[in-house]
Amino acid sequence: MIKGVWKTKERFEVEAIGSNKFVFHFLSTTDRRKVLSGGPWCYQNKLLVLEEPTGVGDFSKMSFSQAPFWVQLHNIPVFCMSKAVGSILGNMVGLVQEVECNQDELCLGTFIRVRVIIDISKPLKRILKVRLGSDKELVTILLRYELLPELCFQCGLFGHPLKECLESVILQGNNPKLKYGAWIKAPTPSPGEKTAQLWYFFSSSDAWYLNKAATTSCSDQDKPFGATFSPVQ
Numbered sequence: 001m002i003k004g005v006w007k008t009k010e011r012f013e014v015e016a017i018g019s020n021k022f023v024f025h026f027l028s029t030t031d032r033r034k035v036l037s038g039g040p041w042c043y044q045n046k047l048l049v050l051e052e053p054t055g056v057g058d059f060s061k062m063s064f065s066q067a068p069f070w071v072q073l074h075n076i077p078v079f080c081m082s083k084a085v086g087s088i089l090g091n092m093v094g095l096v097q098e099v100e101c102n103q104d105e106l107c108l109g110t111f112i113r114v115r116v117i118i119d120i121s122k123p124l125k126r127i128l129k130v131r132l133g134s135d136k137e138l139v140t141i142l143l144r145y146e147l148l149p150e151l152c153f154q155c156g157l158f159g160h161p162l163k164e165c166l167e168s169v170i171l172q173g174n175n176p177k178l179k180y181g182a183w184i185k186a187p188t189p190s191p192g193e194k195t196a197q198l199w200y201f202f203s204s205s206d207a208w209y210l211n212k213a214a215t216t217s218c219s220d221q222d223k224p225f226g227a228t229f230s231p232v233q
Contacts, residue, residue: 002043006035017059039068042149047158049120065121068097072186073112074142077132081107089141090114092128111144123156126184144186153180 002014010028017023026032035041041048049064073089086099086107094116101107118124128141152160155167156179 002048005041005043005048006031006038008035021059021064023059040147040149042147045150047120047149063121065119066117067120068115068117069094069148070113070115070146070188072144072146073114073128074110074144075139076112076141077139080132081109081112083107086112086114089128089130090116092130093125093143094118120158124151124180124184126156126180143184145184146186146188148185151180151184153178156180 008026008028008031010026010031012027012031013025015023015025024035026035036050036052039048039050041050047067049067051062051064051066053059053062071090071093073086076085076089083099083101083105086101087096089112090096090099093114096114096116098115099107100113100115107113124145125143127143130139130141131137132139149158150161151158152165153162154165162178
């Protein structure tokens with residue numbers, strides 16, 4: 001049952017209000033807060049979309065089209081592994097809630113991990129193509145999603161498998177190449193796993209950790225954390 005997914009301390013009541021729509025009544029405000037701030041939540045490999053009522057709680061006006069995900073941003077240039085850059089890129093995916101970084105706002109490891117609210121009524125983004133810095137170098141950022149439930153590998157939407165996808169049925173006779181695959185799913189890093197990986201910079205006489213390299217050995221012209229990103233149209 002769903003209680004096993006949320007692991008609440010107190011019980012809660014479930015009320016059906018329509019086709020595939022339910023209301024959850026929590027006895028504990030702590031449990032309620034935990035559920036609303038967590039996620040993404042999945043039940044039987046299906047995405048469970050939660051929305052907090054506002055005003056008088058008119059459920060007919062609730063879209064249930066937003067869900068939180070931890071997204072891994074791969075293939076980012078080393079000098080751009082920062083909270084600031086993670087926020088810029090994350091906002092191209094959805095609404096940023098959090099960027100995983102250290103106390104110096106640096107993102108250590110081989111990717112940036114960002115928690116974003118995504119519009120699930122649209123196909124899931126696979127990549128970001130951005131132009132970086134003053135020389136406008138084109139960089140392709142690869143997106144990988146943690147705890148991803150069932151996703152149609154043809155249209156990139158939740159709610160139906162590939163065999164039930166209308167787009168897939170239309171293209172079936174043309175041997176379409178799938179737009180998505182298992183590669184879109186990222187393993188969730190265990191605590192401490194990501195921050196244990198450090199970048200080194202080598203010069204002729206010394207070696208620097210990333211945070212020292214960023215503040216000491218880079219000239220102002222490099223501006224590793226002032227880099228600008230512009231989406232490619």
